[in-house]
Amino acid sequence: MLSGLGWDESFEQNFAAHRAHGRVPARVIQVHRQACDVIGELGQARLKTPKGSALCTGDWVAVRWADEPEIVELVSRRTAITRAAVGGSSESQALAANVDTVVIAVSLAMALRPARIERLLAVAWESGARPVIALTKADLAENIAAIQAEVSALAPGVDVVATSANTGEGVDIFTALISGTTVLLGPSGAGKSSLGNALLGTNALETGAVRQQDGKGRHTTVRRELLVVPSGGVLIDTPGLRGIGLTGGAESVEQVFADIETYGANCHFRDCAHHNEPGCGVLEAIELGVMPRRRLDSYRKLLRESEWQAARSDARLRAKGTERIRRITKDQRAMYKFRARQEG
Numbered sequence: 474m475l476s477g478l479g480w481d482e483s484f485e486q487n488f489a490a491h492r493a494h495g496r497v498p499a500r501v502i503q504v505h506r507q508a509c510d511v512i513g514e515l516g517q518a519r520l521k522t523p524k525g526s527a528l529c530t531g532d533w534v535a536v537r538w539a540d541e542p543e544i545v546e547l548v549s550r551r552t553a554i555t556r557a558a559v560g561g562s563s564e565s566q567a568l569a570a571n572v573d574t575v576v577i578a579v580s581l582a583m584a585l586r587p588a589r590i591e592r593l594l595a596v597a598w599e600s601g602a603r604p605v606i607a608l609t610k611a612d613l614a615e616n617i618a619a620i621q622a623e624v625s626a627l628a629p630g631v632d633v634v635a636t637s638a639n640t641g642e643g644v645d646i647f648t649a650l651i652s653g654t655t656v657l658l659g660p661s662g663a664g665k666s667s668l669g670n671a672l673l674g675t676n677a678l679e680t681g682a683v684r685q686q687d688g689k690g691r692h693t694t695v696r697r698e699l700l701v702v703p704s705g706g707v708l709i710d711t712p713g714l715r716g717i718g719l720t721g722g723a724e725s726v727e728q729v730f731a732d733i734e735t736y737g738a739n740c741h742f743r744d745c746a747h748h749n750e751p752g753c754g755v756l757e758a759i760e761l762g763v764m765p766r767r768r769l770d771s772y773r774k775l776l777r778e779s780e781w782q783a784a785r786s787d788a789r790l791r792a793k794g795t796e797r798i799r800r801i802t803k804d805q806r807a808m809y810k811f812r813a814r815q816e817g
Protein backbone atom coordinates (compact mmCIF):
# COMPACT_ATOMS: atom_id res chain seq x y z
CA MET A 474 0.00 0.00 0.00
CA LEU A 475 2.70 2.45 1.02
CA SER A 476 4.90 1.41 -1.91
CA GLY A 477 1.99 2.21 -4.23
CA LEU A 478 2.23 5.75 -2.88
CA GLY A 479 5.96 5.98 -3.51
CA TRP A 480 7.35 4.85 -0.15
CA ASP A 481 10.50 2.75 -0.42
CA GLU A 482 13.28 1.01 1.50
CA SER A 483 15.43 4.09 1.83
CA PHE A 484 12.56 6.19 3.21
CA GLU A 485 11.79 3.36 5.63
CA GLN A 486 15.37 3.18 6.87
CA ASN A 487 15.39 6.87 7.72
CA PHE A 488 12.05 6.42 9.46
CA ALA A 489 13.30 3.90 12.04
CA ALA A 490 13.27 6.35 14.96
CA HIS A 491 9.66 7.29 14.20
CA ARG A 492 8.65 3.62 14.00
CA ALA A 493 10.21 3.11 17.42
CA HIS A 494 7.81 5.75 18.72
CA GLY A 495 4.86 4.11 17.00
CA ARG A 496 4.53 6.79 14.35
CA VAL A 497 3.52 5.94 10.80
CA PRO A 498 4.36 7.54 7.44
CA ALA A 499 1.65 9.25 5.41
CA ARG A 500 1.77 11.20 2.19
CA VAL A 501 0.31 14.65 1.69
CA ILE A 502 -2.18 14.47 -1.18
CA GLN A 503 -3.65 17.93 -0.90
CA VAL A 504 -2.83 21.10 1.00
CA HIS A 505 -5.39 23.47 2.47
CA ARG A 506 -4.95 26.72 4.29
CA GLN A 507 -4.18 25.29 7.74
CA ALA A 508 -4.69 21.61 7.16
CA CYS A 509 -3.73 18.95 4.69
CA ASP A 510 -5.13 15.64 3.50
CA VAL A 511 -2.79 12.74 4.05
CA ILE A 512 -3.02 9.11 3.09
CA GLY A 513 -1.14 6.19 4.61
CA GLU A 514 -1.56 2.54 5.51
CA LEU A 515 -4.00 3.47 8.26
CA GLY A 516 -6.25 5.41 5.95
CA GLN A 517 -6.89 8.96 4.87
CA ALA A 518 -7.35 11.96 7.14
CA ARG A 519 -7.42 15.73 7.17
CA LEU A 520 -4.83 16.87 9.69
CA LYS A 521 -3.80 20.20 11.08
CA THR A 522 -0.61 21.55 9.53
CA PRO A 523 1.92 22.03 12.34
CA LYS A 524 2.72 25.66 13.10
CA GLY A 525 5.64 27.08 11.17
CA SER A 526 5.84 24.25 8.67
CA ALA A 527 5.13 24.68 4.98
CA LEU A 528 3.96 21.34 3.67
CA CYS A 529 3.34 20.66 0.02
CA THR A 530 1.71 17.94 -2.05
CA GLY A 531 3.94 14.89 -2.22
CA ASP A 532 5.51 15.43 1.18
CA TRP A 533 5.87 12.46 3.50
CA VAL A 534 5.10 13.13 7.15
CA ALA A 535 5.42 11.17 10.36
CA VAL A 536 1.99 10.82 11.94
CA ARG A 537 1.05 9.86 15.46
CA TRP A 538 -2.07 7.94 14.50
CA ALA A 539 -4.28 8.12 17.60
CA ASP A 540 -7.88 9.16 18.21
CA GLU A 541 -6.79 12.55 17.04
CA PRO A 542 -4.00 11.86 14.57
CA GLU A 543 -1.26 14.45 14.51
CA ILE A 544 1.59 15.34 12.16
CA VAL A 545 4.78 15.06 14.18
CA GLU A 546 7.46 15.80 11.61
CA LEU A 547 8.18 16.34 7.94
CA VAL A 548 10.24 13.54 6.38
CA SER A 549 13.26 15.02 4.57
CA ARG A 550 12.41 15.73 0.96
CA ARG A 551 14.33 13.73 -1.60
CA THR A 552 13.51 16.15 -4.41
CA ALA A 553 11.30 19.22 -4.64
CA ILE A 554 9.92 21.49 -7.31
CA THR A 555 10.56 24.94 -5.95
CA ARG A 556 9.97 28.41 -7.19
CA ALA A 557 11.42 31.67 -6.11
CA ALA A 558 8.96 33.34 -3.78
CA VAL A 559 7.28 36.45 -5.04
CA GLY A 560 8.05 39.70 -3.26
CA GLY A 561 11.13 40.60 -1.32
CA SER A 562 11.71 37.27 0.37
CA SER A 563 14.59 35.14 -0.87
CA GLU A 564 12.92 32.11 0.68
CA SER A 565 11.73 29.67 -1.98
CA GLN A 566 8.41 27.88 -2.06
CA ALA A 567 8.01 24.14 -2.63
CA LEU A 568 5.24 23.23 -5.06
CA ALA A 569 5.61 19.45 -5.01
CA ALA A 570 7.92 17.12 -3.14
CA ASN A 571 9.55 13.74 -3.67
CA VAL A 572 9.02 13.91 -7.39
CA ASP A 573 10.72 11.48 -9.79
CA THR A 574 9.44 12.68 -13.16
CA VAL A 575 8.53 16.21 -14.19
CA VAL A 576 6.25 16.36 -17.21
CA ILE A 577 6.33 19.66 -19.04
CA ALA A 578 3.12 20.01 -21.02
CA VAL A 579 3.45 21.98 -24.25
CA SER A 580 0.36 22.54 -26.38
CA LEU A 581 0.73 21.76 -30.08
CA ALA A 582 -2.32 23.94 -30.67
CA MET A 583 -0.47 27.12 -29.73
CA ALA A 584 2.60 28.95 -30.97
CA LEU A 585 5.73 27.48 -29.45
CA ARG A 586 7.31 29.47 -26.60
CA PRO A 587 10.89 28.14 -26.50
CA ALA A 588 12.03 30.34 -23.61
CA ARG A 589 9.18 29.13 -21.45
CA ILE A 590 10.12 25.50 -22.14
CA GLU A 591 13.77 26.23 -21.31
CA ARG A 592 12.77 27.86 -18.04
CA LEU A 593 10.57 24.93 -17.02
CA LEU A 594 13.36 22.52 -17.95
CA ALA A 595 15.70 24.42 -15.63
CA VAL A 596 13.10 24.19 -12.86
CA ALA A 597 12.78 20.45 -13.52
CA TRP A 598 16.54 19.74 -13.47
CA GLU A 599 16.86 21.90 -10.39
CA SER A 600 14.32 19.73 -8.56
CA GLY A 601 16.43 16.62 -8.89
CA ALA A 602 13.73 14.84 -10.91
CA ARG A 603 13.89 13.74 -14.55
CA PRO A 604 12.08 15.94 -17.08
CA VAL A 605 9.91 14.62 -19.92
CA ILE A 606 8.20 16.87 -22.45
CA ALA A 607 4.65 16.00 -23.47
CA LEU A 608 3.45 17.76 -26.60
CA THR A 609 -0.30 17.83 -26.07
CA LYS A 610 -3.35 18.10 -28.36
CA ALA A 611 -1.66 16.23 -31.21
CA ASP A 612 -5.10 15.86 -32.81
CA LEU A 613 -5.11 19.62 -33.45
CA ALA A 614 -1.68 19.86 -35.12
CA GLU A 615 -0.40 18.95 -38.56
CA ASN A 616 3.34 19.45 -38.58
CA ILE A 617 4.00 17.42 -35.46
CA ALA A 618 7.32 15.94 -36.60
CA ALA A 619 8.77 19.41 -37.26
CA ILE A 620 7.64 20.78 -33.88
CA GLN A 621 8.91 17.67 -32.14
CA ALA A 622 12.32 18.19 -33.76
CA GLU A 623 12.35 21.86 -32.76
CA VAL A 624 11.47 21.04 -29.15
CA SER A 625 13.99 18.21 -28.98
CA ALA A 626 16.69 20.65 -30.10
CA LEU A 627 16.05 22.84 -27.09
CA ALA A 628 15.85 19.93 -24.66
CA PRO A 629 19.06 17.92 -24.92
CA GLY A 630 18.79 14.57 -23.17
CA VAL A 631 15.03 14.87 -22.66
CA ASP A 632 12.35 12.61 -24.17
CA VAL A 633 9.73 14.48 -26.19
CA VAL A 634 6.47 12.68 -26.90
CA ALA A 635 3.42 13.82 -28.85
CA THR A 636 0.14 12.97 -27.16
CA SER A 637 -3.56 13.52 -27.52
CA ALA A 638 -5.92 13.12 -24.62
CA ASN A 639 -8.78 13.15 -27.12
CA THR A 640 -7.64 10.31 -29.39
CA GLY A 641 -5.32 8.55 -26.96
CA GLU A 642 -2.43 8.91 -29.39
CA GLY A 643 0.96 8.65 -27.70
CA VAL A 644 -0.51 8.04 -24.26
CA ASP A 645 1.02 4.54 -24.05
CA ILE A 646 4.46 5.88 -24.98
CA PHE A 647 4.00 8.67 -22.46
CA THR A 648 3.02 6.15 -19.78
CA ALA A 649 6.19 4.17 -20.47
CA LEU A 650 8.35 7.30 -20.12
CA ILE A 651 7.20 8.28 -16.65
CA SER A 652 7.89 6.52 -13.37
CA GLY A 653 7.46 6.98 -9.65
CA THR A 654 5.92 10.27 -8.62
CA THR A 655 5.10 12.36 -11.67
CA VAL A 656 4.20 16.03 -11.57
CA LEU A 657 2.53 17.89 -14.44
CA LEU A 658 3.88 21.38 -15.12
CA GLY A 659 2.96 23.91 -17.75
CA PRO A 660 0.75 26.90 -18.39
CA SER A 661 -2.98 26.82 -17.79
CA GLY A 662 -4.84 25.35 -20.75
CA ALA A 663 -1.90 23.25 -21.94
CA GLY A 664 -3.87 20.07 -21.40
CA LYS A 665 -2.19 18.84 -18.21
CA SER A 666 -5.33 17.65 -16.45
CA SER A 667 -6.67 16.04 -19.64
CA LEU A 668 -3.42 14.14 -20.12
CA GLY A 669 -3.54 13.20 -16.45
CA ASN A 670 -7.04 11.79 -16.92
CA ALA A 671 -5.91 9.82 -19.98
CA LEU A 672 -3.17 8.33 -17.83
CA LEU A 673 -5.50 7.61 -14.92
CA GLY A 674 -8.27 6.29 -17.14
CA THR A 675 -10.77 8.46 -15.27
CA ASN A 676 -12.15 11.96 -15.15
CA ALA A 677 -10.77 12.53 -11.66
CA LEU A 678 -9.03 15.74 -12.67
CA GLU A 679 -11.13 18.72 -13.61
CA THR A 680 -10.43 20.16 -17.03
CA GLY A 681 -11.43 23.49 -18.46
CA ALA A 682 -12.36 25.17 -21.66
CA VAL A 683 -9.81 27.39 -23.35
CA ARG A 684 -10.80 31.01 -23.85
CA GLN A 685 -11.29 31.80 -27.51
CA GLN A 686 -9.49 35.15 -27.64
CA ASP A 687 -6.11 34.26 -26.20
CA GLY A 688 -6.04 30.46 -26.10
CA LYS A 689 -5.46 30.57 -22.35
CA GLY A 690 -7.27 28.26 -20.01
CA ARG A 691 -9.32 29.17 -17.01
CA HIS A 692 -7.60 28.10 -13.84
CA THR A 693 -9.65 24.97 -13.22
CA THR A 694 -7.01 23.12 -11.26
CA VAL A 695 -6.88 25.23 -8.16
CA ARG A 696 -5.10 22.81 -5.90
CA ARG A 697 -2.26 20.43 -6.35
CA GLU A 698 -3.68 16.97 -6.05
CA LEU A 699 -1.95 13.63 -5.79
CA LEU A 700 -3.60 10.58 -7.33
CA VAL A 701 -2.57 6.94 -7.69
CA VAL A 702 -1.94 5.82 -11.28
CA PRO A 703 -3.42 2.35 -12.03
CA SER A 704 -0.37 1.32 -14.07
CA GLY A 705 1.93 2.28 -11.20
CA GLY A 706 3.23 5.42 -9.55
CA VAL A 707 1.39 8.55 -8.50
CA LEU A 708 0.47 11.73 -10.31
CA ILE A 709 0.46 15.32 -9.06
CA ASP A 710 -1.50 17.80 -11.16
CA THR A 711 -0.76 21.49 -10.72
CA PRO A 712 -2.57 24.66 -11.66
CA GLY A 713 -1.04 26.58 -14.51
CA LEU A 714 1.89 28.62 -13.36
CA ARG A 715 2.10 32.03 -14.92
CA GLY A 716 5.73 32.54 -14.11
CA ILE A 717 8.15 30.44 -12.19
CA GLY A 718 11.41 31.83 -10.89
CA LEU A 719 14.57 29.78 -10.66
CA THR A 720 15.93 29.05 -7.20
CA GLY A 721 19.06 27.02 -7.78
CA GLY A 722 22.57 27.65 -9.01
CA ALA A 723 23.99 27.52 -12.52
CA GLU A 724 24.17 23.73 -12.83
CA SER A 725 20.55 23.17 -13.80
CA VAL A 726 20.71 25.95 -16.40
CA GLU A 727 23.89 24.44 -17.82
CA GLN A 728 22.08 21.13 -18.06
CA VAL A 729 19.29 22.71 -20.11
CA PHE A 730 21.88 24.23 -22.43
CA ALA A 731 24.19 21.25 -22.64
CA ASP A 732 24.59 21.92 -26.38
CA ILE A 733 26.04 25.38 -25.71
CA GLU A 734 28.48 23.82 -23.27
CA THR A 735 29.49 21.38 -26.01
CA TYR A 736 30.00 24.10 -28.65
CA GLY A 737 31.86 26.12 -26.03
CA ALA A 738 34.40 23.33 -25.66
CA ASN A 739 35.60 24.30 -29.16
CA CYS A 740 36.22 27.95 -28.24
CA HIS A 741 39.76 29.19 -28.79
CA PHE A 742 39.88 30.88 -25.39
CA ARG A 743 39.21 28.77 -22.37
CA ASP A 744 37.35 31.59 -20.62
CA CYS A 745 35.45 32.60 -23.76
CA ALA A 746 32.23 34.50 -22.99
CA HIS A 747 30.88 33.89 -26.52
CA HIS A 748 30.45 37.60 -27.21
CA ASN A 749 32.79 38.43 -30.09
CA GLU A 750 35.92 36.45 -29.31
CA PRO A 751 37.76 35.02 -32.32
CA GLY A 752 37.47 31.26 -32.71
CA CYS A 753 34.32 31.04 -30.59
CA GLY A 754 32.65 27.64 -31.01
CA VAL A 755 29.26 28.91 -29.87
CA LEU A 756 29.16 31.87 -32.27
CA GLU A 757 30.27 29.53 -35.02
CA ALA A 758 27.35 27.20 -34.27
CA ILE A 759 25.01 30.20 -34.55
CA GLU A 760 26.59 31.34 -37.82
CA LEU A 761 26.28 27.87 -39.28
CA GLY A 762 22.63 27.85 -38.29
CA VAL A 763 23.08 24.81 -36.04
CA MET A 764 21.71 26.76 -33.10
CA PRO A 765 19.47 29.84 -33.05
CA ARG A 766 20.86 33.07 -31.60
CA ARG A 767 17.79 33.19 -29.36
CA ARG A 768 19.06 30.18 -27.43
CA LEU A 769 22.29 31.89 -26.41
CA ASP A 770 20.29 34.92 -25.19
CA SER A 771 17.95 32.66 -23.25
CA TYR A 772 20.93 30.83 -21.72
CA ARG A 773 22.45 34.12 -20.55
CA LYS A 774 19.18 35.33 -19.09
CA LEU A 775 18.49 32.17 -17.09
CA LEU A 776 22.12 31.93 -15.98
CA ARG A 777 22.00 35.49 -14.66
CA GLU A 778 18.73 34.82 -12.89
CA SER A 779 19.95 31.61 -11.25
CA GLU A 780 23.18 33.23 -10.12
CA TRP A 781 21.28 36.16 -8.68
CA GLN A 782 18.93 33.82 -6.80
CA ALA A 783 21.83 31.70 -5.55
CA ALA A 784 23.58 34.81 -4.24
CA ARG A 785 20.40 35.93 -2.55
CA SER A 786 19.88 32.64 -0.76
CA ASP A 787 23.59 32.51 0.14
CA ALA A 788 23.18 35.86 1.83
CA ARG A 789 20.17 34.53 3.70
CA LEU A 790 22.07 31.42 4.81
CA ARG A 791 25.01 33.58 5.87
CA ALA A 792 22.69 35.72 7.96
CA LYS A 793 21.25 32.62 9.56
CA GLY A 794 24.77 31.29 10.12
CA THR A 795 25.87 34.48 11.86
CA GLU A 796 22.89 34.24 14.13
CA ARG A 797 23.82 30.65 14.97
CA ILE A 798 27.42 31.56 15.71
CA ARG A 799 26.27 34.37 17.94
CA ARG A 800 24.08 31.95 19.84
CA ILE A 801 26.88 29.39 20.19
CA THR A 802 29.28 32.05 21.44
CA LYS A 803 26.72 33.12 23.99
CA ASP A 804 26.28 29.52 25.15
CA GLN A 805 30.03 29.08 25.37
CA ARG A 806 30.44 32.22 27.40
CA ALA A 807 27.76 31.00 29.79
CA MET A 808 29.55 27.68 30.07
CA TYR A 809 32.91 29.29 30.80
CA LYS A 810 31.30 31.45 33.46
CA PHE A 811 29.72 28.36 34.97
CA ARG A 812 33.03 26.48 35.00
CA ALA A 813 34.86 29.46 36.42
CA ARG A 814 32.35 29.63 39.23
CA GLN A 815 32.71 25.92 39.94
CA GLU A 816 36.51 26.05 39.89
CA GLY A 817 36.77 29.29 41.80
Ligand SMILES: Nc1nc2c(ncn2[C@@H]2O[C@H](COP(=O)(O)OP(=O)(O)O)[C@@H](O)[C@H]2O)c(=O)[nH]1
Nearest residue numbers: 610637638639662663664665666667680681682
Ligand atom coordinates in the same frame (compact mmCIF):
# COMPACT_ATOMS: atom_id res chain seq x y z
N1 LIG B 1 -8.45 18.74 -29.06
C1 LIG B 1 -7.91 18.50 -27.88
N2 LIG B 1 -8.20 19.30 -26.84
C2 LIG B 1 -7.63 19.04 -25.65
C3 LIG B 1 -6.71 17.98 -25.47
N3 LIG B 1 -6.29 18.00 -24.18
C4 LIG B 1 -6.92 19.02 -23.60
N4 LIG B 1 -7.74 19.65 -24.46
C5 LIG B 1 -8.61 20.79 -24.17
O1 LIG B 1 -7.83 21.88 -23.73
C6 LIG B 1 -8.50 22.57 -22.68
C7 LIG B 1 -7.61 22.67 -21.44
O2 LIG B 1 -7.33 21.36 -20.97
P1 LIG B 1 -6.92 21.09 -19.48
O3 LIG B 1 -6.59 19.64 -19.41
O4 LIG B 1 -7.94 21.59 -18.52
O5 LIG B 1 -5.59 21.97 -19.37
P2 LIG B 1 -4.76 22.37 -18.07
O6 LIG B 1 -5.19 23.73 -17.67
O7 LIG B 1 -3.33 22.35 -18.51
O8 LIG B 1 -5.03 21.34 -17.03
C8 LIG B 1 -9.78 21.80 -22.42
O9 LIG B 1 -10.82 22.44 -23.10
C9 LIG B 1 -9.54 20.45 -23.03
O10 LIG B 1 -10.69 19.85 -23.48
C10 LIG B 1 -6.41 17.15 -26.59
O11 LIG B 1 -5.61 16.22 -26.57
N5 LIG B 1 -7.02 17.47 -27.77
Ligand SMILES: [Mg+2]
Nearest residue numbers: 665666693694
Ligand atom coordinates in the same frame (compact mmCIF):
# COMPACT_ATOMS: atom_id res chain seq x y z
MG1 LIG C 1 -5.65 21.56 -15.08
Ligand SMILES: [Zn+2]
Nearest residue numbers: 740745747753
Ligand atom coordinates in the same frame (compact mmCIF):
# COMPACT_ATOMS: atom_id res chain seq x y z
ZN1 LIG D 1 32.95 31.10 -27.14
